[in-house]
Amino acid sequence: MQGSGRLVVIDRDGVINEDSRDFIKSVAEWRPIKGSLEAIAALHRAGRRVAVVTNQSGIGRGLYDVATLEAIHRHMLERIRAIGGDLAGIYYCPHRPDAGCECRKPRPGMFRALEHELGIAVAGAPYIGDRWSDIEAADAVGARPLLVRTGTGAATEAALGDRRVPVFDDLAAAVRSLLDEMG
Ligand SMILES: [Mg+2]
Numbered sequence: 001m002q003g004s005g006r007l008v009v010i011d012r013d014g015v016i017n018e019d020s021r022d023f024i025k026s027v028a029e030w031r032p033i034k035g036s037l038e039a040i041a042a043l044h045r046a047g048r049r050v051a052v053v054t055n056q057s058g059i060g061r062g063l064y065d066v067a068t069l070e071a072i073h074r075h076m077l078e079r080i081r082a083i084g085g086d087l088a089g090i091y092y093c094p095h096r097p098d099a100g101c102e103c104r105k106p107r108p109g110m111f112r113a114l115e116h117e118l119g120i121a122v123a124g125a126p127y128i129g130d131r132w133s134d135i136e137a138a139d140a141v142g143a144r145p146l147l148v149r150t151g152t153g154a155a156t157e158a159a160l161g162d163r164r165v166p167v168f169d170d171l172a173a174a175v176r177s178l179l180d181e182m183g
């Protein structure tokens, strides 16, 4: 397995696209956050492999089906590719929170699937999210959590307490910082 040096993992709702209390149930409801797709394209141009990990319990709740989710993800990928970006993988958990599955964040199942499929270790890789469960998921797999203030990120930041996590206004700012780090 390759080291994590080329991998960046990103949450979807509230980070790449606007989140909704009512879930994102259709392509029409999927609205990218300003600058997020361009940020993913910038990572790709910089030689990074970008993977998305997303809890989609709306499927388990019967709010939308797998075909709809996959249509949303095709649309997202097309928008990213149209500006010169790409995604190495999109991983989702379709289960309800009470299902006790291994994949719903903060559990590590999606990250393990990513490692298996892409052959890249997640330990040490940046993982950009907006919820406390994203930070916990990063901790569970030894990834490096970065928090954005979009989605529920501002509330997560307010609840950080003593936990030190780098916080950025949005994905574009987090990615600028990662790319600056690379020199
Ligand atoms: Mg999120």
Ligand SMILES: [Zn+2]
Pocket: 093, 094, 095, 101, 102, 103, 104
């Ligand atoms: Zn699951």
